[in-house]
Amino acid sequence: MIIPSEGLAFPSPGLINSPEMMALPLWPRGTGAFKWFFLSPFKRTRYLLTEHYITYIPILKKWCYIPRNFTTDLASTPKIIPGISPDGPLIHGAVPHDFGYRFAAFFLSDGPGHPFVLVQKTQRECDAIFTSLNNKSNGLKKSNKVIEKILNAVGGLSFNQKDLRCVDWSKPVF
Numbered sequence: 001m002i003i004p005s006e007g008l009a010f011p012s013p014g015l016i017n018s019p020e021m022m023a024l025p026l027w028p029r030g031t032g033a034f035k036w037f038f039l040s041p042f043k044r045t046r047y048l049l050t051e052h053y054i055t056y057i058p059i060l061k062k063w064c065y066i067p068r069n070f071t072t073d074l075a076s077t078p079k080i081i082p083g084i085s086p087d088g089p090l091i092h093g094a095v096p097h098d099f100g101y102r103f104a105a106f107f108l109s110d111g112p113g114h115p116f117v118l119v120q121k122t123q124r125e126c127d128a129i130f131t132s133l134n135n136k137s138n139g140l141k142k143s144n145k146v147i148e149k150i151l152n153a154v155g156g157l158s159f160n161q162k163d164l165r166c167v168d169w170s171k172p173v174f
Contacts, residue, residue, distance in 0.1 A: 003065060003107055003116040010063060010112050013056040016137045019095050020051040024071065024172075046073050048172050053095060057108075059132035064096050065107040065116040069172050072098040090147070093133035100126035101159050123159040127151040 011017045024046045053066040074094040100106055100121050106129075107116035121129070131148040135141050167173055 001107075001118040005065075005109055005112060005115055008052060008054060008065070010054055011056070013058075016092060017053075017055060018091065019049055019053040019066070021047040021072075021095075022050055024048055046071050049095070055092070055096065055133065056136075057096070057106075057129055057132060058136050059128055060108065062108040063111055063116070064129075065109065066095055066099050067107075067173075069170070070095075070099060071172050074098065090134055090138070092137035093130040096133060097126055097130035100129060101155070103162050104159070123155055124152055126159070127155060 049066060049068050049070045049072075052068050053070075055064050056062075057064050072095055074091060096106065101123070104122070104126075105118050105120045108119045109116040127148045130151065131144045134144045134147075138144070
């Protein structure tokens with residue numbers, strides 16, 4: 001699967017750009033009080049990418065493309081677990097990491113004028129990409145490495161390999 005890069009804006013490799021997102025409702029209308037009261041502490045807000053997201057991945061020396069309408073919770077851990085929060089210093093790596101975990105692949109390019117090509121990645125490679133992006137954005141190398149080791153150990157529980165060729169990007173992708 002190839003996506004042409006013409007018409008897409010590539011930020012500077014040194015620029016730390018954030019994805020354009022909007023929050024989605026935590027629970028659909030009509031959800032009972034039981035879910036609201038007892039399960040909300042374990043459920044994260046989901047976010048919808050409202051624009052295509054392109055960022056530079058230092059460890060690969062490649063550009064990564066995430067299509068608009070991709071949804072993410074920014075972290076697949078229950079929000080009740082302290083210390084693991086996607087907000088703030090980890091947000092830069094969270095969107096590509098979630099995309100990689102969902103599809104076991106990334107759309108990668110050598111830069112402007114080169115198309116984005118679908119490249120398969122393992123769970124550990126996705127975790128290393130997460131660390132690389134966060135090192136670039138927050139500089140907390142030791143903390144990022146600890147989080148990567150935790151992801152290596154337990155991330156396999158949420159790592160899956162949905163087929164990207166079957167995805168309809170014209171609507172939100174959960």
